[in-house]
Amino acid sequence: MKSLHLSLFFFIFLSFSQHGLARSNHYCNLPSDKASTLKVFHVSSPCSPFKPKKMSWEESVIQTLIEDKARSQYLTSLVARKSVAPVAWARQLIQSPTYIVRVNVGTPPQTFLMALDTSSDAAWLPCNGCQGCGSSLFAPDKSTSFKGVACGTPQCQQVLNSGCLQNSCTFNQTYGGSTIAAALSQDTIALAQDPVPDYVFGCIQTTTGASVPPQGLLGMGRGPLSLLSQTQTLYQSTFSYCLPSFRSSNFSGSLRLGPVAQSKKMPYTQLLQNPKRPSLYYVNLIGIKVGRKTVDIPPQALAFNPNTGAGTVIDSGTVYTRLVISAYTAMRDEFRSRMGSANVTSLGGFDTCYSVPITIPTITFMFQGMNLTLQQDNFMLRSTSTSIACLAMASVPENGLNIIANMQQQNHRVLFDIPNNRIGIARETCT
Numbered sequence: 001m002k003s004l005h006l007s008l009f010f011f012i013f014l015s016f017s018q019h020g021l022a023r024s025n026h027y028c029n030l031p032s033d034k035a036s037t038l039k040v041f042h043v044s045s046p047c048s049p050f051k052p053k054k055m056s057w058e059e060s061v062i063q064t065l066i067e068d069k070a071r072s073q074y075l076t077s078l079v080a081r082k083s084v085a086p087v088a089w090a091r092q093l094i095q096s097p098t099y100i101v102r103v104n105v106g107t108p109p110q111t112f113l114m115a116l117d118t119s120s121d122a123a124w125l126p127c128n129g130c131q132g133c134g135s136s137l138f139a140p141d142k143s144t145s146f147k148g149v150a151c152g153t154p155q156c157q158q159v160l161n162s163g164c165l166q167n168s169c170t171f172n173q174t175y176g177g178s179t180i181a182a183a184l185s186q187d188t189i190a191l192a193q194d195p196v197p198d199y200v201f202g203c204i205q206t207t208t209g210a211s212v213p214p215q216g217l218l219g220m221g222r223g224p225l226s227l228l229s230q231t232q233t234l235y236q237s238t239f240s241y242c243l244p245s246f247r248s249s250n251f252s253g254s255l256r257l258g259p260v261a262q263s264k265k266m267p268y269t270q271l272l273q274n275p276k277r278p279s280l281y282y283v284n285l286i287g288i289k290v291g292r293k294t295v296d297i298p299p300q301a302l303a304f305n306p307n308t309g310a311g312t313v314i315d316s317g318t319v320y321t322r323l324v325i326s327a328y329t330a331m332r333d334e335f336r337s338r339m340g341s342a343n344v345t346s347l348g349g350f351d352t353c354y355s356v357p358i359t360i361p362t363i364t365f366m367f368q369g370m371n372l373t374l375q376q377d378n379f380m381l382r383s384t385s386t387s388i389a390c391l392a393m394a395s396v397p398e399n400g401l402n403i404i405a406n407m408q409q410q411n412h413r414v415l416f417d418i419p420n421n422r423i424g425i426a427r428e429t430c431t
């Protein structure tokens with residue numbers, strides 16, 4: 001089996017040159033050295049087939065914040081037993097994929113750059129004949145291992161809003177501002193060098209809106225039909241990633257599947273399961289320090305609440321961390337107070353920007369059992385052309401979700417260790 005690469009993308013403003021694969025670059029095509037480790041690339045890496053749309057730095061910051069807001073609303077709308085959530089935001093909003101993984105589907109393999117999403121469960125792919133999809137379509141009739149899933153099977157009972165069409169299981173769901181109608185299907189998929197036979201996924205027949213990733217999505221959440229559930233014996237519900245900074249020169253990181261290759265020593269915090277939003281990875285954020293000072297945050301702003309779904313999640317698809325407004329304001333005010341008389345400006349949804357050189361304090365997220373002190377690169381966003389620098393976090397309404405987002409995770413190994421109910425986070429320069 002030819003080894004696969006993972007291509008990971010951060011930035012959002014991609015114009016999807018469909019099915020273009022990596023440019024011929026020796027480094028891009030190096031096989032992964034371990035059977036279950038995939039390479040991860042940034043969208044602006046020479047290894048990426050997608051070309052970012054040309055925008056100024058300011059425009060791209062504003063656009064990312066708009067998309068982030070839509071994602072935060074989408075995560076908040078995810079409620080147990082209700083996969084068709086009310087679409088509370090503009091349908092034309094694009095909620096672009098953040099990270100993409102190269103997956104082979106079918107026999108012989110058809111290659112797709114599927115979005116990785118730690119907050120979704122099921123996988124789905126645009127299929128031949130799809131209305132509203134792009135031009136990268138899976139052709140079931142060209143795969144000898146493809147089959148439909150019959151109505152009434154256990155797999156069909158795991159999808160919500162399922163229906164039955166000519167004894168084939170179908171389902172409908174929403175994703176961001178899009179709706180999806182799909183036929184539940186099975187085929188062999190291969191990640192890294194490991195083939196997974198009979199993987200259950202949705203073959204998209206109709207989609208509306210612009211949020212569906214052009215080459216499909218691979219759900220890495222905790223619920224039924226996710227990659228973790230379907231590769232339980234192979235990977236034992238364990239994976240880790242290292243997300244490269246968009247400034248790193250190699251732009252590469254890695255996704256490691258299964259317990260074998262994982263770091264043995266790292267700080268951990270307990271993973272919590274919230275029955276209100278069972279797919280999401282909740283952790284217990286108990287406080288925030290700016291410099292050495294623990295910020296005074298009302299306890300209910302961070303509290304985990306299984307009845308309301310409140311608390312803090314770790315998400316791969318949001319770019320900038322969001323905190324409920326009382327927590328955000330307390331942290332921001334402490335941060336600003338360190339800047340003395342320097343004038344604060346704003347940019348898009350960021351309200352704490354400076355255009356003069358400033359001395360930046362550390363920011364520490366205090367999780368139960370683990371203090372994570374961020375490097376400046378994880379929370380200060382600097383303009384490429386001007387001297388402006390912004391505190392790269394934003395607020396959500398008081399009843400919203402706190403989201404630890406991907407900029408804050410860059411250049412860290414984040415280990416999802418479900419059997420031991422914990423998440424490990426340790427600084428690592430992604431390669």
Ligand SMILES: *[C@@H]1O[C@H](CO)[C@@H](O)[C@H](O)[C@H]1NC(C)=O
Pocket residue numbers: 161162163164170171172181206
């Ligand atoms: C899914 O949506 C389609 C229209 O997009 C509709 O015809 C079908 O009945 C729906 N199926 C279910 C199971 O709700």
Ligand SMILES: *[C@@H]1O[C@H](CO)[C@@H](O)[C@H](O)[C@H]1NC(C)=O
Pocket residue numbers: 027249250
């Ligand atoms: C980039 O990757 C290559 C190949 O792995 C390595 O030799 C080089 O040192 C890396 N550069 C940086 C700046 O990490």
Ligand SMILES: *[C@@H]1O[C@H](CO)[C@@H](O)[C@H](O)[C@H]1NC(C)=O
Pocket residue numbers: 341342343
């Ligand atoms: C802040 O802005 C005001 C008004 O533009 C200006 O008078 C003042 O000098 C500025 N302060 C600093 C520290 O730059």
Ligand SMILES: *[C@@H]1O[C@H](CO)[C@@H](O)[C@H](O)[C@H]1NC(C)=O
Pocket residue numbers: 294366368369370371
């Ligand atoms: C985290 O920092 C706080 C405040 O400095 C300290 O009291 C606590 O013991 C630390 N927790 C861990 C797990 O190191």
